[in-house]
Amino acid sequence: MSYASVVDVLTGKHPVGTTVTVRGWVRTRRDSKAGISFINLHDGSCFDALQAVVANTLSNYSSEVQKLTTGCAVAITGEVAASQGQGQSFELQASDLQVYGWVEDPDTYPMAPKRHSMEYLREYAHLRPRTNITGAVMRVRNCLAQAVHRFFHEHGYLWVSTPIITASDCEGAGEMFRVSTLDLMNLPHKDDGSIDFSQDFFGKEAYLTVSGQLNAETYACALSKVYTFGPTFRAENSNTSRHLSEFWMVEPEVAFADLDQVAGLAEAMLKYVFKAVMEERADDLAFFNQRIDNTVLERLQKMVSSDFVHMDYTDAIDILQNCGEQFEYPVSWGVDLQSEHERYLAEKHVGGPVILKNYPRDIKAFYMRQNDDGKTVAAMDVLAPGIGEIIGGSAREERLDVLDKRLDEMQLPKAEYQWYRDLRRYGTVPHAGFGLGFERLVAYVTGVQNIRDVIPFPRTPKNASY
């Protein structure tokens, strides 16, 4: 006798006739007057639950088995058998059932065996992993994460763990969370009245990272091909279905690469992970396709089998100006594209993901490489239908004089960028990279509308429960 997971039993890893013990949580119990009960048991190992057939000959049948309700934790020992019923090929003929934990009040157990709203489930972040949908999301999320690592590993990239705490406040990607051990009720002050951060833990102001890019660049300029995959923090007061205060980001950084090469890398990476999820999580995807968004499967298949459309910002402006669509925000060369514009391009004009490239330099970050036209920078966004920007990337400015000029123009303090400038002083090389919002990827793959439902414990403004 050995312990078995639900997925191993359902996929026939344990031959018919083998006795195994399966442990998990009761999804439903149905009693039959023929003297048996059917218990659907889930343990997270796959989408489907295992059906255990429990006869009334078990000693605890009336005292315990018939009192099982949704959510109870049990161990069921029995013989693997070919199922006599519809809906599953294998089932467990129980010879023993042990209860680990009861549900103290079935009437108020929050995860009732019925349809719940996503908003409701979010309020029970500690119990929602027991639902079909959250379980499926997390298996897909894991599959995608593993596939991301596998893709980069197979392509010769090193995973570099860039710091989560940063003392540089100049990453330039939004509001940051302060990290401090100073006593907020009794702050040390300097003579001029300002706070004396020299007494703080790091001897200076420190924050949670908003991007691993700048640190990743230093390792790319030595190890050639690297990527980061870790948590990222933005203290923006963003209240939308596609923003989190704490999210995970995948950021490859490639020495000797230009914009088109990292655009190609982004496409190859996305196709790789989409293929992986279609192969490894067909059960969960089928559920999403049936219950959440019936275009999920078609969308993934189309993504892996067709080339991404590349488009210059300048051409996109032309298309938007001449498409006859009425936009709330007018379009002209030089403006940043609004959500409605990005949606039109991805959803209507292309009907799939589109890679926009070469944006006006004035609407982009200081580190992006200037193109020869003097007006644009080598930046790209990958826009996905329904979700918007899923990837943002660029070639990095590797010429010190051009970078310095840009820092001056944007009135950024050169001293703060000393180590970043050093990369351009000592053996500089062209390099490029991008950032992928991991939760946006999970949302796109599953069809789940709100990004808060594709991360185990979402952090958003005014919400850090659990």
Added chain:
RNA sequence: UCCCCAGUAGCUCAGUUGGUUAGAGCGGUGGACUGUUAAUCCAUGUGUCGUUGGUUCGAAUCCAACCUGGGGAGCCA
């Protein structure tokens, strides 16, 4: 942060043009039936009507502020 919408049973919602005893489905529970599987059928309980204040003889209903959630926008991944 801005605009719009919502908050009524364990859940999803209906309802109240201000007036006594508040409605349905689902879930739960009990029963019938059944190798069942979103089972089916019968029966059954449940409410500070988001919070605080105001108007009124009377507020769950009208008004205000606040809180929470949703949709959209901005910031971005």
